[in-house]
Amino acid sequence: MCGNEKLKEDKLSLFGLTDEQREFGEMARDFCKKRLFPVARKFDEEGIPDDFLAELTELGYLGCSIPEQYGGMGVDLFSLINIIEEFSRASGGVATLIGAHLGLGCKSIEMFGNEEQKAKYLPQMAKGNITSFCLTEPNAGTDVFSIEAKAEASGDFYILNGEKQFITSADIAKYFVVFCKTEKGPTGFLVERDDGGVSVGPPEKKLGIRSSKTCGVHFQDVKVPAANIVGPLGKGLRVALSVLDYGRLGVAGIALGIAEQAFDEAVEFAQNRVQFGKTISSFQTTQFKFADMRVEIDASRYLLYYALGKASEGQRFSLEAAKAKLKTSEVASFVADSSIQIHGGYGYTEDYNAERVWRDGRITRIYEGTSEAMRSIIGGMYRGKKE
Numbered sequence: 001m002c003g004n005e006k007l008k009e010d011k012l013s014l015f016g017l018t019d020e021q022r023e024f025g026e027m028a029r030d031f032c033k034k035r036l037f038p039v040a041r042k043f044d045e046e047g048i049p050d051d052f053l054a055e056l057t058e059l060g061y062l063g064c065s066i067p068e069q070y071g072g073m074g075v076d077l078f079s080l081i082n083i084i085e086e087f088s089r090a091s092g093g094v095a096t097l098i099g100a101h102l103g104l105g106c107k108s109i110e111m112f113g114n115e116e117q118k119a120k121y122l123p124q125m126a127k128g129n130i131t132s133f134c135l136t137e138p139n140a141g142t143d144v145f146s147i148e149a150k151a152e153a154s155g156d157f158y159i160l161n162g163e164k165q166f167i168t169s170a171d172i173a174k175y176f177v178v179f180c181k182t183e184k185g186p187t188g189f190l191v192e193r194d195d196g197g198v199s200v201g202p203p204e205k206k207l208g209i210r211s212s213k214t215c216g217v218h219f220q221d222v223k224v225p226a227a228n229i230v231g232p233l234g235k236g237l238r239v240a241l242s243v244l245d246y247g248r249l250g251v252a253g254i255a256l257g258i259a260e261q262a263f264d265e266a267v268e269f270a271q272n273r274v275q276f277g278k279t280i281s282s283f284q285t286t287q288f289k290f291a292d293m294r295v296e297i298d299a300s301r302y303l304l305y306y307a308l309g310k311a312s313e314g315q316r317f318s319l320e321a322a323k324a325k326l327k328t329s330e331v332a333s334f335v336a337d338s339s340i341q342i343h344g345g346y347g348y349t350e351d352y353n354a355e356r357v358w359r360d361g362r363i364t365r366i367y368e369g370t371s372e373a374m375r376s377i378i379g380g381m382y383r384g385k386k387e
């Protein structure tokens with residue numbers, strides 16, 4: 001065990017993680033070391049191949065947090081976030097695919113699906129049938145209340161029409177949880193890709209997490225059984241926002257993984273790069289950078305684990321999730337940027353990971369609620385009486 005890994009072990013034991021929770025993280029770390037790190041840049045350039053997704057399914061990762069009774073592994077929240085963190089260290093894109101599938105798509109059904117929906121869909125999702133979460137629209141990003149996609153009742157069906165924007169994994173999704181306006185208010189629907197009338201646009205050309213594809217999805221007269229309404233009719237935004245609280249814990253795990261990876265790569269580089277006859281890690285300016293990076297990462301982990309603790313105990317955790325997402329994502333950018341600086345010119349090239357890690361980290365300040373939106377949630381607590 002190298003020094004940095006030992007430090008991480010100590011931190012995890014401080015939080016009282018069980019052996020099992022730690023083992024899930026360790027298994028994911030071993031898998032990623034062998035199977036993902038070596039191909040992460042290739043995936044960034046070419047996308048995630050089907051055989052890798054098949055391997056993830058076979059090992060249970062694409063169903064790991066789905067309850068065992070529905071064919072998943074039933075890992076708890078701490079274990080899931082540890083797993084996501086480990087994947088993110090290797091590839092923010094692969095971690096995004098796993099996080100969005102489990103933390104948004106599957107979670108919508110776990111939290112708000114009825115028994116029939118859970119029995120029908122969760123085992124399929126656990127088998128690696130990717131589930132996308134479709135909330136964002138061209139005119140409704142942060143302002144989710146402005147969604148325009150419509151679902152009109154027609155007998156035992158609803159007819160869906162509308163446009164969704166920036167949908168993670170839409171290129172390969174078998175299922176879509178789609179939020180639309182209805183007569184009774186916004187409502188969630190489970191749409192199957194083969195329902196007819198679903199078309200997925202080309203992947204966006206993105207700055208980072210390029211292995212994870214992000215596409216627009218067009219719904220044209222899609223006929224969805226009323227039985228596929230997810231959660232109460234007219235309460236879709238409550239469904240979406242509750243699921244997003246969980247999703248934000250996943251994003252915080254992704255951000256933390258990116259920060260840890262950027263830190264380790266910066267240390268490794270600095271301990272080997274010699275200038276003025278010394279390793280650059282021997283310069284106090286470099287050590288001060290490490291100090292600031294390390295303290296920020298550890299502070300993020302505390303905030304995230306506090307939020308996970310509250311969520312695990314069944315307490316309300318929206319505020320804690322917002323704080324954890326804000327802090328970890330801002331820290332991921334700060335640490336990844338510092339890592340490039342420590343790498344000097346090499347950090348600006350594709351010969352080192354630093355630039356990819358920085359690109360991957362940047363999205364965590366945007367998706368599943370921007371940093372400004374997180375600040376609004378947190379700061380809004382102190383607004384006082386409404387005028």
Ligand SMILES: Cc1cc2nc3c(=O)[nH]c(=O)nc-3n(C[C@H](O)[C@H](O)[C@H](O)COP(=O)(O)OP(=O)(O)OC[C@H]3O[C@@H](n4cnc5c(N)ncnc54)[C@H](O)[C@@H]3O)c2cc1C
Pocket residue numbers: 100132133134135136140141142143165166167168169206214363366367368369370371372373376
């Ligand atoms: C790679 C990627 C993957 C994504 N995956 C999904 C997905 O799977 N499903 C899904 O539904 N969505 C997804 N999204 C959408 C993502 O959640 C939105 O991009 C994000 O919520 C911001 O919305 P917007 O892009 O429309 O920006 P806008 O809401 O237009 O915001 C633009 C800027 O204005 C600021 N702003 C907006 N309103 C306010 C305000 N009231 N006060 C202060 N500042 C404000 C924002 O913080 C931001 O800086 C994804 C996006 C990306 C880029």
